[in-house]
Amino acid sequence: MSPSLLEDDIASQTSSMIQLSITNQQPLTLTTTSHKRNRPSSSQSTAINSTEQPSCCYIQFNTPLQSKPTDILNKLATALNNASIPQDSISPTLSSWAFPSTKVTDEKVSFITILDPSLATRIVIIIRMTFDSSLPTITDALPHYPTTSDVDTSSEPSCNCRIKTCPFYYGGMNIFSDNPQGLLNAQNHGLHLHHDTLISLPDDLLKNIGWTRCCPPCTHIYLSSNNLSHHRSECNTYSTHITTNSPTSDPTTSSQWAPLFAMCPDSHKSDLVDAISPLPQTQILLHFLLSSTDGAWNRNSQRKTPATTTTHHEP
Numbered sequence: 001m002s003p004s005l006l007e008d009d010i011a012s013q014t015s016s017m018i019q020l021s022i023t024n025q026q027p028l029t030l031t032t033t034s035h036k037r038n039r040p041s042s043s044q045s046t047a048i049n050s051t052e053q054p055s056c057c058y059i060q061f062n063t064p065l066q067s068k069p070t071d072i073l074n075k076l077a078t079a080l081n082n083a084s085i086p087q088d089s090i091s092p093t094l095s096s097w098a099f100p101s102t103k104v105t106d107e108k109v110s111f112i113t114i115l116d117p118s119l120a121t122r123i124v125i126i127i128r129m130t131f132d133s134s135l136p137t138i139t140d141a142l143p144h145y146p147t148t149s150d151v152d153t154s155s156e157p158s159c160n161c162r163i164k165t166c167p168f169y170y171g172g173m174n175i176f177s178d179n180p181q182g183l184l185n186a187q188n189h190g191l192h193l194h195h196d197t198l199i200s201l202p203d204d205l206l207k208n209i210g211w212t213r214c215c216p217p218c219t220h221i222y223l224s225s226n227n228l229s230h231h232r233s234e235c236n237t238y239s240t241h242i243t244t245n246s247p248t249s250d251p252t253t254s255s256q257w258a259p260l261f262a263m264c265p266d267s268h269k270s271d272l273v274d275a276i277s278p279l280p281q282t283q284i285l286l287h288f289l290l291s292s293t294d295g296a297w298n299r300n301s302q303r304k305t306p307a308t309t310t311t312h313h314e315p
């Protein structure tokens with residue numbers, strides 16, 4: 001293939017690849033037709049079907065379990081660039097699968113998609129030189145991407161992966177050690193191989209299989225309660241969420257209700273506490289009243305009962 005033809009091919013692939021996102025497990029969404037090449041009419045007419053190559057193939061290679069897909073892809077992109085291999089020869093997407101060993105718990109198998117199979121052998125060599133002990137090999141399929149229907153939510157949490165299609169499901173039997181290190185291994189396995197699938201589960205199902213989400217707006221999940229507590233202590237999303245949504249929070253010490261308590265007569269403060277319900281509709285109504293009647297109520301309360309600020313504590 002001449003360099004100019006190759007460049008045309010690369011350009012024709014760019015628009016389809018632009019829609020892809022980088023994830024540690026999301027499978028490639030390309031179909032064989034989406035990266036089919038639009039050859040110049042002169043070459044189309046002379047194309048020989050008997051020698052046609054597959055439109056893409058895949059390379060699997062080992063990487064550290066906790067390595068980030070973006071870091072792997074960036075490192076690979078640099079190596080390809082140094083070897084003058086076009087960046088567009090691979091899809092900017094990485095899929096990951098469990099390393100099939102109970103003795104090697106800190107590795108995973110990563111898969112990239114080669115959009116120009118004629119470069120696959122060269123890219124294997126580059127991966128071998130770039131990633132230590134990565135054992136790259138060409139393969140013809142990506143691993144199965146687990147969906148929520150692949151999650152076993154039927155039984156009590158046990159020391160195994162809950163994705164039924166994962167080798168670490170192990171037929172539902174224990175495979176991780178029933179001790180703190182085993183818990184950590186199971187957590188790292190889930191976080192770095194199945195995060196997107198797990199996070200798509202409703203909170204109650206997630207809880208059924210032993211995982212806890214930090215809070216609805218946060219995507220961090222944990223098997224270890226210690227790790228969860230540590231994360232929550234540093235998570236701004238969590239602190240904002242509980243301040244505004246926790247039904248058990250004390251409204252008299254919440255900054256959002258401070259103006260309301262400041263202008264409320266002492267004799268009605270207990271009624272106000274009762275009125276502040278965790279129901280969003282009630283809170284929206286109170287916010288509306290606060291903004292629309294602020295002046296009148298404030299003036300009245302100041303006239304009858306001096307407003308107190310002692311109940312206002314900034315978090």
Ligand SMILES: [Zn+2]
Nearest residue numbers: 161163166168
């Ligand atoms: Zn698994």
Ligand SMILES: [Zn+2]
Nearest residue numbers: 214218220235
């Ligand atoms: Zn969080």
